[in-house]
Amino acid sequence: MPPPNLMTVEQMIKGVRNLLLDKIRPYRYGDTSLIAALNITLNDARRLRPDLFISRYGIEVPQYEEISGAVIPVEPSFRLPIEYGIAGHALLRDEEDVQDSRANTFILNYINMLTGQRPSVPVEGGTPAPRSKPRGSGPPAGGE
């Protein structure tokens, strides 16, 4: 089977599942949630780079309802940031700390690749790391 080239909705979702390490059924991220993430990411990409969606006499953002062979009309060099945006949006759903960090990485890359700007890192959730003991407060090494 050829590797996903991100041309169609099906290929794009497959590529996102690769990034999410979610390739075995039953999926952790359902088809509906990934299609929603695709549509939301396309809408957001239109905000950042409307030139990606120029049609003959205007700007049209495609929206999808199911995983199909429909071609996503975005130039090939801009499909990778779209893939990152979808993965980031999907990961935001998770509550685990490590997923927050990965979501931020994907979303920052998505924005950076489209705009050349590196936005500030959003606050990550999760439990604070345990405090380390101050130096010299522990029992002396060695001794009697």
Place this chain on the structure above:
Amino acid sequence: MALDPRETQQLLAQAQIKLTGASEAGIKAELYDVLKEFFEDSSCWQEDIPFLPVANQTEYLLAPAQDGQIIRLNGVWDGNLSPVESYMPDFATLILRWPPQSDSPANFFARVTKTVTLPITRDALPVAPDWTLRVYSIHILDGLVGKMMGQQQKTYSNNTMAAYHLKRFRTGIQLAKVAAERANLKGAQNWSYPRGWRNNSQRGGVSTAYPTRF
């Protein structure tokens, strides 16, 4: 009438090399604006439109045969190449100052300046003369790159380089304007006697190698 396809491909490739992260669709959309400014300010896209005057009729609709939007009336000449007083209050509607006394036996012609307009081609390119990029591709590229770099919050945004390229673009417009005024004749003069003093013969005047104002 369309842009030269090989020149167009070359232009788009050069623009993408200079504009990291620019989309082809965005470049083509900006190219429309660049060409519009180029033709409007240089008046280098001209066409002679013939029409047959009818007795007592002063208003004539001018339809360019080779695409484009008429933006300026350069002049009207009768069958003997004598200037005819006329004006164009509405774009593409010619009005003769004095109604003809009778039907003219020969065509008059109106010389107009044009610019790009919609519709664009199927490839999303503006419709413009094929010589545009063959002759002025460097200046068009400067305009294109300058305008793209002037966009904010893009991977290719660069205000300093935008100013540099747009300055070169304006220089190109001036070159095209002067060349059009002199009908691309090297050494031609842009000066001529005022209308009352002008004639078409060299009698009583001085013959020069560069006679001319067009």
